[in-house]
Amino acid sequence: MELYRANGALLGWLLIPEQQAVEIWRSDQAEPERIESATQLDGGQQFPGLNIDLAEACAG
Numbered sequence: 001m002e003l004y005r006a007n008g009a010l011l012g013w014l015l016i017p018e019q020q021a022v023e024i025w026r027s028d029q030a031e032p033e034r035i036e037s038a039t040q041l042d043g044g045q046q047f048p049g050l051n052i053d054l055a056e057a058c059a060g
Helices: 002-006
Strands: 011-016 021-026 033-036 040-042 051-053
Touching: none
Parallel strands: none
Antiparallel strands: 011 021, 021 033, 040 051
16 A cells, blocks of 8 residues: 555555455555444545445455
C-alpha cells in the first residue's frame, strides 16, 4: 500500500479476509484505519457514489 501512496493514490482498501478486516489507507493519514467485521466500504468525498458490499466480495 505504501507504494501506491508514493505513486499518488488518494485512497486504498486492503481486504484481509482471513481476519475479516479492512485497512483503509488515505493520502492525508500516516497510518491506516483498520475496521474489523466491515460490511460496506464507500469512496467518501474522494470518490462519491463508490460503494462496495463486502459480504458479496468476501463470499468466496
